[in-house]
Amino acid sequence: MKLPQLKIGQLIPRYPIVQGGMAVRVSTSSLAAAVANAGGIGVIGASGMGVDELRDEIRTARRLSTGIIGVNIMFAIRDFAIMAHAAMEEKIDVIFTGAGFSRDIFGWGKESGTPIVSIVSTGKMASIAERCGAAAVVAEGTEAGGHLGTNHSIFEILIDIKKSVKIPVIAAGGITDGFGVAQMLKLGADGVQMATRFVLSKECAVADSFKQMYLNAQAEDVVLVESPVGMPGRALRNPFVDKLLLDCQPKPEKCLKCLKQCSKKYCIMEVLENSRIGKVDEGLVFCGQNVYKIKEILSVPDIFSNILAEVESVS
Numbered sequence: 001m002k003l004p005q006l007k008i009g010q011l012i013p014r015y016p017i018v019q020g021g022m023a024v025r026v027s028t029s030s031l032a033a034a035v036a037n038a039g040g041i042g043v044i045g046a047s048g049m050g051v052d053e054l055r056d057e058i059r060t061a062r063r064l065s066t067g068i069i070g071v072n073i074m075f076a077i078r079d080f081a082i083m084a085h086a087a088m089e090e091k092i093d094v095i096f097t098g099a100g101f102s103r104d105i106f107g108w109g110k111e112s113g114t115p116i117v118s119i120v121s122t123g124k125m126a127s128i129a130e131r132c133g134a135a136a137v138v139a140e141g142t143e144a145g146g147h148l149g150t151n152h153s154i155f156e157i158l159i160d161i162k163k164s165v166k167i168p169v170i171a172a173g174g175i176t177d178g179f180g181v182a183q184m185l186k187l188g189a190d191g192v193q194m195a196t197r198f199v200l201s202k203e204c205a206v207a208d209s210f211k212q213m214y215l216n217a218q219a220e221d222v223v224l225v226e227s228p229v230g231m232p233g234r235a236l237r238n239p240f241v242d243k244l245l246l247d248c249q250p251k252p253e254k255c256l257k258c259l260k261q262c263s264k265k266y267c268i269m270e271v272l273e274n275s276r277i278g279k280v281d282e283g284l285v286f287c288g289q290n291v292y293k294i295k296e297i298l299s300v301p302d303i304f305s306n307i308l309a310e311v312e313s314v315s
């Protein structure tokens with residue numbers, strides 16, 4: 001099978017593969033630049049960073065790559081507008097936005113010439129995004145990692161979303177290899193977004209114990225948890241999650257008011273940061289549903305060559 005061309009505004013990556021943005025410094029410049037260099041779209045997860053930190057990450061990614069670099073900003077964060085404007089001032093190639101829906105960003109994107117890609121889970125939202133001016137949509141199924149907008153599989157929603165819009169549709173959730181990519185393309189996707197597979201790369205900057213949790217995961221370890229953001233999140237079962245399920249998780253000591261709305265049940269930024277720096281037992285380890293299918297840490301170029309060979313081997 002041949003990979004199709006993915007066109008987002010004027011951007012055409014060598015391969016139609018987007019690395020999903022991952023909040024709280026899971027996808028930083030090192031991973032995004034490696035993916036961009038390999039011919040995909042590398043995405044910095046802006047949520048959980050400070051605005052100066054985001055600017056630094058974009059500049060570092062630019063030094064490391066001449067490929068396509070995007071940022072992912074969750075609408076749920078209080079500084080959404082500040083982050084979006086900063087990314088545009090830094091001349092980011094593309095902005096991905098989910099966890100809520102901003103209409104304003106399409107106007108800002110038009111003014112600065114930045115294509116906006118909305119992350120959606122229904123045909124209705126995809127169609128609204130297209131009417132607002134989205135250059136493409138990511139169709140994210142329940143198999144995805146992190147915060148989830150649906151309990152429907154990517155196999156169900158992709159067809160509905162594809163029927164609802166003319167702009168490119170990028171499938172996300174549970175894709176771990178080239179066979180998964182080929183499956184999505186056969187269902188009509190114009191490209192794919194993968195995140196969990198890229199956490200298990202040499203270039204992803206999370207602590208080794210975070211990666212080891214992924215490598216040791218069994219299917220039954222992947223659970224849904226309640227997030228203070230107000231959406232369910234997909235994560236790995238660990239001592240923190242066990243406490244959360246019993247509602248005896250540590251309450252936040254300080255609050256930086258980083259979210260527009262927060263249940264204050266626990267501090268999502270603190271627990272995501274804990275796992276990123278290696279305190280995995282005190283942290284939340286977000287992951288996609290098919291994490292247990294990935295058996296090794298590879299370099300980003302090797303991940304790409306495997307995917308390309310697998311896609312090619314499918315008739």
Ligand SMILES: Cc1cc2nc3c(=O)[nH]c(=O)nc-3n(C[C@H](O)[C@H](O)[C@H](O)COP(=O)(O)O)c2cc1C
Pocket residue numbers: 019020021022023024026045046047072073074097098099119140143144145146147172173174175176193194195196197285286287288289290
């Ligand atoms: C650790 C982690 C953090 C994530 N953070 C974000 C985020 O900040 N914003 C977002 O839109 N999606 C986020 N996601 C979702 C991914 O970008 C992606 O769409 C999804 O995980 C794809 O499924 P996969 O991981 O099975 O490939 C996150 C996923 C993971 C695993």
